[in-house]
Each structure stands twice: as structure tokens, then as C-alpha cells.
Amino acid sequence: xxxxxxxxxxTQYETIIGxxxxxxLRTASKxxxxxxxxxxxxxxxxxxxxxxxxxxxMPGTLPTINRRAVELVMLTGLALDxxxxxxxxxxxxxxxxxxxxxxxxxxxxxxxxLTSNGSLEVPVPTEGGSVRIGIxxxxxxxxxxxxxxxxxxxxxxxxxxxxxxxxxxxxxxxxRSPAQARAYGETLRDILRYIGASNxxxxxxxxxxxxxxxxxxxxxxxxxxxxxVKNLNSxxxxxxxxxxxxxxxxxxxxxxxxxxxxxxxxxxxAGRTIVQRSKEEANDYRYFPEPDLPPLRPSQAWVADxxxxxxELPAARRERYxxxxxxxxxxxxVLTADVALAAYYDAVVEAGxxxxxxxxxxxxxxxxxxxxxxxxxxxxxxVALAPGGLAELIAAVESGSVSGTNAKAVxxxxxxxxxxxxxxxEAEGLGQVSDAGLIGREVEAVLAEFTSQVAEYRSGxxxxxxxxxxxxxxxxxxxxxxxxxxDELRRRLDEGA
Amino acid sequence: xxxxxxxxxxxxxxxxxxxxxSRELTEACLARIERxxxxxxxxxxxxxxxxxxxxxxxxxxxxxxxxxPLLGIPYALKDIFVTRALDDAGDDLPGGLPTTxxxxxxxxxxxxxxxxxxERLDAAGGIxxxxxxxxxFAMGSSNENSAYGAVRNPWxxxxxxxxxxGGSSAAVAAGQAFFATxxxxxxxxxxxxxxxxxxxxxxxxxxxxxxxxxxxxxxxxQCGPFTRSVRDCALVLGALAGHDPRxxxxxxxxxxxxxxxxxxxVRGLRLGVPxxxxxAGMEPGVEAAVRTAIDVLRDAGAEIVDVSLPSTxxxxxxxxxxxxxxxxxxxxxxxxxxxxxxxxxxxxxTNYLRSRGDGFGAEVKRRIMLGxxxxxxxxxxxxYVKAQQVRTLIKDEFDRVLKxxxxxxxxxxxxxxxxxGAKTDDPLLMYLNDACTLPVNIAGLPGISVPCGxxxxxxxxxxxxxxxxxxxxxxxxxxxxxxxxxxxDLRSPLSHA
Ligand SMILES: [Zn+2]
Numbered sequence: 005x006x007x008x009x010x011x012x013x014x015t016q017y018e019t020i021i022g023x024x025x026x027x028x029l030r031t032a033s034k035x036x037x038x039x040x041x042x043x044x045x046x047x048x049x050x051x052x053x054x055x056x057x058x059x060x061x062m063p064g065t066l067p068t069i070n071r072r073a074v075e076l077v078m079l080t081g082l083a084l085d086x087x088x089x090x091x092x093x094x095x096x097x098x099x100x101x102x103x104x105x106x107x108x109x110x111x112x113x114x115x116x117x118l119t120s121n122g123s124l125e126v127p128v129p130t131e132g133g134s135v136r137i138g139i140x141x142x143x144x145x146x147x148x149x150x151x152x153x154x155x156x157x158x159x160x161x162x163x164x165x166x167x168x169x170x171x172x173x174x175x176x177x178x179x180r181s182p183a184q185a186r187a188y189g190e191t192l193r194d195i196l197r198y199i200g201a202s203n204x205x206x207x208x209x210x211x212x213x214x215x216x217x218x219x220x221x222x223x224x225x226x227x228x229x230x231x232x233v234k235n236l237n238s239x240x241x242x243x244x245x246x247x248x249x250x251x252x253x254x255x256x257x258x259x260x261x262x263x264x265x266x267x268x269x270x271x272x273x274a275g276r277t278i279v280q281r282s283k284e285e286a287n288d289y290r291y292f293p294e295p296d297l298p299p300l301r302p303s304q305a306w307v308a309d310x311x312x313x314x315x316e317l318p319a320a321r322r323e324r325y326x327x328x329x330x331x332x333x334x335x336x337x338v339l340t341a342d343v344a345l346a347a348y349y350d351a352v353v354e355a356g357x358x359x360x361x362x363x364x365x366x367x368x369x370x371x372x373x374x375x376x377x378x379x380x381x382x383x384x385x386x387v388a389l390a391p392g393g394l395a396e397l398i399a400a401v402e403s404g405s406v407s408g409t410n411a412k413a414v415x416x417x418x419x420x421x422x423x424x425x426x427x428x429x430e431a432e433g434l435g436q437v438s439d440a441g442l443i444g445r446e447v448e449a450v451l452a453e454f455t456s457q458v459a460e461y462r463s464g465x466x467x468x469x470x471x472x473x474x475x476x477x478x479x480x481x482x483x484x485x486x487x488x489x490x491d492e493l494r495r496r497l498d499e500g501a
Numbered sequence: 502x503x504x505x506x507x508x509x510x511x512x513x514x515x516x517x518x519x520x521x522x523s524r525e526l527t528e529a530c531l532a533r534i535e536r537x538x539x540x541x542x543x544x545x546x547x548x549x550x551x552x553x554x555x556x557x558x559x560x561x562x563x564x565x566x567x568x569x570p571l572l573g574i575p576y577a578l579k580d581i582f583v584t585r586a587l588d589d590a591g592d593d594l595p596g597g598l599p600t601t602x603x604x605x606x607x608x609x610x611x612x613x614x615x616x617x618x619x620e621r622l623d624a625a626g627g628i629x630x631x632x633x634x635x636x637x638f639a640m641g642s643s644n645e646n647s648a649y650g651a652v653r654n655p656w657x658x659x660x661x662x663x664x665x666x667g668g669s670s671a672a673v674a675a676g677q678a679f680f681a682t683x684x685x686x687x688x689x690x691x692x693x694x695x696x697x698x699x700x701x702x703x704x705x706x707x708x709x710x711x712x713x714x715x716x717x718x719x720x721x722x723q724c725g726p727f728t729r730s731v732r733d734c735a736l737v738l739g740a741l742a743g744h745d746p747r748x749x750x751x752x753x754x755x756x757x758x759x760x761x762x763x764x765x766x767v768r769g770l771r772l773g774v775p776x777x778x779x780x781a782g783m784e785p786g787v788e789a790a791v792r793t794a795i796d797v798l799r800d801a802g803a804e805i806v807d808v809s810l811p812s813t814x815x816x817x818x819x820x821x822x823x824x825x826x827x828x829x830x831x832x833x834x835x836x837x838x839x840x841x842x843x844x845x846x847x848x849x850x851t852n853y854l855r856s857r858g859d860g861f862g863a864e865v866k867r868r869i870m871l872g873x874x875x876x877x878x879x880x881x882x883x884x885y886v887k888a889q890q891v892r893t894l895i896k897d898e899f900d901r902v903l904k905x906x907x908x909x910x911x912x913x914x915x916x917x918x919x920x921x922g923a924k925t926d927d928p929l930l931m932y933l934n935d936a937c938t939l940p941v942n943i944a945g946l947p948g949i950s951v952p953c954g955x956x957x958x959x960x961x962x963x964x965x966x967x968x969x970x971x972x973x974x975x976x977x978x979x980x981x982x983x984x985x986x987x988x989x990d991l992r993s994p995l996s997h998a
Pocket of ligand 1: 054057
């Protein structure tokens with residue numbers, strides 16, 4: 005948890021960072037109307053096609069609340085150890101004029117958010133430990149339309165995004181380094197994906213991050229001048245932008261120059277931030293309770309039900325894999341990074357496979373096959389082969405009834421077909437031959453056929469051993485138990501010597 | 502009495518006995534619109550051909566024995582209800598009427614969808630004649646704030662019909678429609694009903710869907726009918742009321758048979774008279790008519806109880822913070838970007854300023870500024886939050902008093918119809934028109950105005966206020982009064998012109 009210190013600075017400064025995340029929720033329809041949040045599969049997303057009078061703010065329209073969006077925020081709140089409000093959750097109007105805001109106000113939450121006062125344990129590998137970050141609130145609002153500049157001084161508006169449910173998650177100013185900021189973003193992303201709240205894809209815009217940064221002399225308890233940084237397209241940008249700001253602040257403070265409270269944008273190409281808006285231009289949003297929506301009073305039973313639905317979160321799962329199942333930190337990390345993969349793995353173990361062997365298969369051959377089809381959007385939960393099938397296959401390898409090589413081939417086939425691996429082994433005759441008598445007869449036949457090679461071997465050309473093994477395997481179509489072949493061949497070669 | 506001046510109940514029987522046709526009723530209304538419509542300025546849009554075609558379809562249904570109570574009855578919608586005027590491809594729908602909300606900023610606006618009111622009345626078999634004039638965005642008490650000119654009162658054409666639903670009240674009073682819809686945010690149905698000598702009702706907040714009503718103040722707006730009798734009011738309310746999942750503030754409670762509640766008797770009922778409603782500055786003729794009406798109910802067997810609603814005085818101030826605050830946000834969508842009037846300037850800020858500057862009238866701008874101010878940082882707690890606290894107080898007082906009495910009796914408006922232009926220079930004087938009606942909106946209760954005689958030849962209204970969702974009691978008292986008082990056949994001079 006080392007504080008960032010600007011190089012060459014005489015004073016030691018403490019970095020204070022707070023993060024604001026906006027994540028689009030994974031719902032089928034928009035926040036306050038029935039419009040779909042995404043185009044139909046295989047269809048192009050033409051501008052202004054997923055709109056209706058409500059999300060276009062036409063006169064006389066009224067909002068109605070998307071229950072699933074409320075649930076996903078509550079679920080997130082629970083995952084972040086927040087208090088979920090059940091007394092009175094209010095939506096409020098945030099008023100400002102902009103062409104991306106069809107009603108002239110955004111329906112958001114202000115005084116009484118859905119969830120608040122939580123925390124998140126964030127592992128920071130580069131700092132060799134973890135930090136606990138306070139979560140101020142996670143609330144629900146609607147997204148704005150998308151503005152783009154059409155050239156010739158004109159802008160065009162696409163209202164497909166207008167009204168998509170958006171969750172805002174705000175931290176306390178608890179982060180002490182750009183690395184922590186990045187780690188927080190990544191940890192939060194994993195959680196949002198885990199609980200199915202959001203695709204949390206920064207590049208696709210379904211997760212957007214703003215960082216608030218300030219510096220203060222070490223030991224001081226007052227906050228310095230805060231700068232908000234936007235336009236961060238990746239976790240790497242977040243870290244770089246925070247590093248840039250920390251250095252800029254430290255230099256200014258060293259030179260005794262005043263810092264301005266302002267909003268800055270990150271220029272990825274130039275690797276620096278640029279002023280977007282100063283505090284003097286800040287809006288008075290005139291929040292007031294949304295009269296079109298009566299206060300929401302989520303029942304205790306609803307909250308309890310959601311709490312029960314909450315899946316095991318990545319940190320807990322990683323911990324369980326390492327301590328209870330004895331997996332390496334690496335394997336535990338690979339498995340937990342993908343919730344579908346982890347669930348598949350759990351099911352394979354549940355079906356009786358040994359945890360470590362199962363981990364080798366799931367992170368190995370299984371993941372390789374999965375990655376081949378990643379472009380089609382295939383996730384572990386979409387694989388045709390049931391986890392029980394993979395456990396069956398693993399058991400067959402362990403018991404010696406199928407060779408490792410043949411087992412991989414069987415997995416390759418059943419992965420997409422969903423057939424039972426044992427049935428395929430049976431039907432294709434891929435079962436391993438462990439009949440010592442039969443193997444003995446095949447060895448005998450090879451020795452009889454390749455007498456000159458046998459003679460050369462016995463006269464000291466031992467590298468011919470591999471050739472002889474290969475001939476036995478060829479006669480048994482690769483099914484002979486390699487260990488038995490080895491034993492038998494050596495015994496007979498030595499016998500005749 | 503001419504056909505056009507009769508009640509729905511009367512012409513409904515004539516329709517079902519095949520004595521008249523819907524086409525004849527429609528022609529009778531169209532003839533009145535033709536004769537007086539332009540002069541009174543009651544309609545902003547109408548389509549006679551579409552209405553006649555619908556009437557013929559209704560006649561066919563009547564011949565088939567269809568017994569829907571509003572089948573074949575011509576009506577008008579306040580131009581604050583959107584009427585579908587575009588097909589799915591966005592092309593003009595034949596017979597589709599524009600929706601202006603009485604504003605230049607929506608000149609020629611064609612809605613892509615229908616309001617809940619239009620859908621329900623259409624399903625009930627009503628014949629839509631057109632859209633009635635109103636104060637811009639329902640902001641006003643005289644209908645002089647319409648961008649399309651003032652409406653004249655059929656009782657005295659030099660005077661206002663009241664507002665904001667003045668086109669609807671005047672149309673029903675002038676025999677141009679058998680009923681019309683209005684919206685009531687602070688009295689916009691009851692006050693014009695009073696000044697125009699018709700019945701007008703604001704149901705409980707949440708009783709009728711607000712979907713497709715161009716919003717003024719979302720927590721106060723409620724749709725209701727104008728009719729020529731209390732029985733007609735019960736019929737129309739029955740068609741309009743009911744839960745709508747598209748409006749989150751619409752309440753899912755059963756809709757009783759309102760006509761069945763009209764027993765004609767008030768014997769044994771306790772009716773409260775809140776002393777604060779007989780305000781200083783009230784016209785003596787109005788007070789006399791209302792006091793006489795109370796005596797009529799006493800004579801009919803009701804127990805009249807003096808009650809107190811001490812916070813009544815704070816109603817006006819509370820209303821003029823909450824309503825403009827909500828309006829300031831509701832009207833933000835009219836920004837000259839997607840629909841309605843646009844100044845067409847290339848610069849975004851200039852286009853905002855000019856579109857809204859030219860598009861909105863003076864009263865609308867005044868309220869947007871009031872509301873924006875009340876919500877601004879540093880003023881929010883002192884104004885908006887305080888107003889919400891007073892709102893709770895006013896609500897609690899009503900609830901307490903209504904535990905002890907079955908309904909309340911009060912004047913609807915402190916004055917009769919006043920000359921056009923008389924109060925336009927003094928917004929505060931104009932606001933006082935609603936002193937007796939707006940507390941009912943603040944408390945979300947049902948209220949009706951029923952004609953209770955004339956003062957200097959101009960109609961006076963008696964207001965009956967009831968418990969939340971107890972429209973049946975309000976209608977029962979108003980109907981019993983109407984039967985006992987002998988004003989049921991009161992018609993404007995235009996009915997025998
Ligand atoms: Zn929509």
C-alpha cells in the first residue's frame with residue numbers, strides 16, 4: 005500500500021482516489037419502457053430503431069419501472085456488502101438541457117438510493133496484498149442517447165441507448181494509488197459479470213469509469229483539490245490517467261501553483277489529460293423527487309430472495325479452490341476469472357472427478373476447445389458436453405480404460421456433440437487394451453515379423469526399441485496400454501538375449 | 502329543449518329506442534360548432550367527416566343491440582390529451598387530430614400514440630368531435646393563456662369560461678358536445694364548470710390514467726369529465742376510470758358502478774362545511790347561492806356540520822411552489838430538437854433560447870421560472886421541501902375532517918365569470934380563482950362542481966369534496982342536490998338562440 009510519490013519531490017504526498025462506475029445493466033428491455041436493449045441476434049443496430057414515444061420523451065408519456073433492473077442493482081448492492089433500502093427508494097429528476105437527454109431531465113436517484121454503505125476487498129497483486137474499498141452507493145438511473153459528430157459542424161443523435169438501465173457505483177475516496185484504482189475496476193468488473201448484472205465491457209461502453217484524484221501532504225487529513233478524469237476506455241487508461249494526474253498534481257504542488265477543481269478528459273494517444281469543464285461551469289441539477297414514480301418499497305422477502313440467489317463471488321471461490329480443493333493459485337485464478345468456466349468445473353468435481361485432475365482438464369483441453377469457438381460467443385455453459393460426461397471421461401483415463409491421447413480425441417468430438425464419452429469409446433473401439441495375454445501375442449507377432457531389427461537391437465542398437473513399440477501400437481490401433489506393452493516387450497527382448 | 506342541449510342519459514335512451522341516430526346527434530353538435538364555434542373559439546381541431554363516419558359505425562352497432570352506455574355519444578377532448586395522428590411508419594393518419602396543449606411550441610404536433618382517455622372513450626363507443634381550446638399547458642384560470650386566443654363564455658360572450666379547460670366547459674355549455682374531458686391540476690375542471698354552468702369532476706388522484714395527458718404538474722394533474730348532469734358525469738367517469746399499468750401513479754382499485762350510487766337521497770349523511778372556504782373577497786352572490794344550496798341539502802335530510810381546515814390559507818402558496826417546480830421539469834422536453842416548434846438555429850444554445858423563448862407564452866415562462874427558482878441550490882429546502890411538508894399537513898387535515906363527515910360542501914370559485922381581460926394584468930388576482938379548488942388537488946381527493954343557480958345572470962357552482970376513491974359519495978350528494986334544487990335544466994342563452 006505504498007503511496008505514490010512524485011520523483012524528485014521533496015514533500016511526500018498521499019494519493020487520494022475515488023472511482024465512479026457506470027455499468028449498463030443486463031436486461032432485455034429498457035429502464036422505463038418496453039424497447040429492447042439490444043438489436044435482434046444477427047441484426048445490425050441501425051440508429052433510432054429501438055425507440056418508442058416513452059424513451060423519446062414524447063408529450064404525455066410516463067415511465068414505468070423495469071423490475072429486473074431494480075433487482076440487478078439490489079443484487080450488486082448485496083455483492084458489495086451494501087445496505088439495501090427497503091423503507092422508501094426514490095427516483096429523482098436530474099435536470100439539464102442537452103440533445104442526448106430527450107425529456108430534459110434524467111431519471112436517477114439522489115437522496116434515497118437503492119443501496120449504500122458497502123465495501124469491496126480488492127486484491128492488488130502489484131502491491132502484494134489487498135485493500136478494502138468503501139462503496140458509498142450503487143443506484144439506478146437511465147442512460148442518455150448517443151451523440152456523434154457528423155462533420156460540417158453538425159451532431160446527430162441516436163436514441164437507441166436512451167433509457168437503457170444504468171447503474172452508478174461510487175466509492176469512498178479510499179484508493180491510494182493508480183494501481184489500486186485499476187485493480188478495483190477489474191475486481192468490480194469480475195463481480196458484475198459473475199452476478200450477471202452487466203457485461204461490464206469497457207471497450208463496448210457497457211462499463212464506464214471516472215476517477216477523482218487529489219493529493220495531500222503525507223499525514224495531512226484534509227483533502228486537496230480534486231480533479232475528475234473522464235474518457236477512460238480501458239483499465240489501463242484508468243491507471244495511466246491516474247498516474248499522469250498524480251505526477252501533474254505533485255509538480256504543481258511542489259512549484260506552489262494552485263490546482264483547479266475541474267473535469268479533465270484522458271487523451272489516450274497523447275498520454276495526457278485535457279481540461280473539459282471547470283467547476284464554475286458546473287450545473288445545478290435541481291434534483292427533486294420524480295412525481296411520475298411512487299416511492300419503491302422493496303420487501304424484506306424480495307431482498308432475502310435475492311441474497312439467496314447471489315452466487316459465490318470470485319474472491320470466495322478462489323479462496324475455496326486453493327484451500328479446500330488444493331488447486332494452485334494459477335489454476336484457481338484461471339477458473340474463477342470466467343464464471344461459466346468455474347461453474348462447469350464445480351459440476352465436474354461434483355460429478356466425482358478429482359479436483360486437481362479436473363482442473364487440469366478444464367483449464368487445459370476443455371479451455372483450448374472453448375477458445376477455438378470464443379468468436380461465436382461460446383461460453384462453458386453453452387458447451388454440449390455435460391459436466392458429468394467430462395467427469396466420466398476423466399474417470400476412464402484414471403482407471404486406465406482409455407489412453408490420454410484417445411481421451412483428448414473423444415473430448416474433441418463430444419464437446420460439440422454432447423454424446424456420452426463412454427458410449428463413443430465403446431462404439432469406436434477406443435478403449436484401452438489391458439489384456440496382458442493379447443498384448444503378449446501382439447508383441448510376439450512383432451518380434452516374429454521384424455527379426456532383423458530385433459537382432460540389431462540385441463546387438464546394441466537400442467534406439468530401435470521405439471520402432472518396435474510403435475509397431476505393437478500400430479497393430480492395436482493405439483489402444484494397447486503403453487505400460488503393459490513396455491513391460492512385455494522388454495521382458496521378451498531381454499529373454500531372448 | 503333542442504337535441505344538442507340534452508343529457509347523455511336522455512339521448513342514450515333515444516338512441517337505444519331508435520328514436521334518434523348517432524348521426525343525428527353528431528350533426529346536431531356539428532351544427533352548433535358551425536354556428537358558434539369560431540366565435541366562442543372552443544375548438545382547436547376537429548374532423549366532421551371522421552366524426553360522421555364514426556357515428557354511422559355506432560348506428561350499425563346500436564342496430565346490432567350493442568348497449569355500451571356511451572355508444573354513439575359525441576364528445577370532445579381537451580387539447581391536452583394526445584390523439585393518435587401518425588401511423589407506425591410515422592406518416593399522417595387520416596382523421597388523426599393534432600395536439601397543441603394550447604401552445605405555439607406544439608403547433609401542428611401530431612402524436613404517434615393515443616392517450617388512455619382517447620382509447621377508453623373510443624372503446625366505450627364515443628364519437629370524437631375534436632380537440633378543445635385550453636390555457637397553454639393547462640396553466641390558467643380563464644382560458645386567456647391559450648396561444649390560439651381566448652374562449653368566450655356561452656352565458657355572456659364578453660366573459661371568460663374559466664380555465665384551464667375552458668374550451669371543454671364552454672363546448673358542453675353551448676351544446677357543441679354531450680361531454681368533454683378536462684384536466685384539473687388546481688381547479689381546471691371544477692372552476693370552468695362553475696363559470697360555464699355545467700357539471701365538472703376531478704376524480705381522486707390515481708383514479709384515471711394520466712397516460713397521454715401532456716403533463717403540467719404530475720403529482721396534481723387528474724383527468725375528469727364535463728357533462729350537463731351529475732348522472733352523465735357518473736357515466737363518463739365510469740368509462741374513464743380504471744387502473745392503467747402505463748401510469749405508475751394509477752391505482753389498482755375496483756371501479757364501482759357510479760350510476761348505481763345515485764340514490765337521490767342524502768338522508769342521514771353528515772356533510773361538512775369548511776368555514777375557511779368562505780373567503781374574504783368572495784362575491785356576495787356566489788356566497789348566497791352556495792349557502793342556499795347547503796340549505797337545500799339540509800332540507801333534503803343531510804346533517805350539515807361546521808368544520809375547519811385551518812391550513813387552507815397555505816394552499817395557494819404550496820400549490821404555486823409544487824406545481825411550477827414539476828412544470829419546470831415537465832416542460833424541459835420542449836427544446837426545439839425532436840418535435841414541435843423549432844427556431845431552427847444552427848447554434849444549440851441559441852436554438853434552445855429562441856425555440857423556448859418564441860414557443861412559450863408569458864404565463865408558462867413565469868411558471869417555469871418560479872419552479873426553477875424553487876428547485877435551485879440553496880432554495881430547495883426553503884421552498885420545495887417546505888411546500889411538501891405543508892402538503893402533508895393539508896392532506897392530514899382533510900383526512901381528519903373526512904373521518905367525521907361523509908363529504909364537504911364549499912363554493913367552487915369565489916367569483917362568477919369575469920370579463921375577458923379583467924385579470925390578465927394581475928397574476929396573483931388570477932391565482933385566487935383557484936383558492937377553493939387547489940387544496941383538493943394538494944390532498945389528491947375527488948371533487949365535483951355542480952350548478953347551484955345564478956348570480957347576476959351568471960352560473961355559480963357548488964363544490965362537493967369526498968374521501969379518496971369515494972367518488973360514489975361525491976356523485977351521490979351532487980346528484981341528490983341536482984334533483985332537489987331544480988337547476989338541472991339550466992342552459993346557456995345559446996340553447997334557445
Ligand atoms: Zn422506448
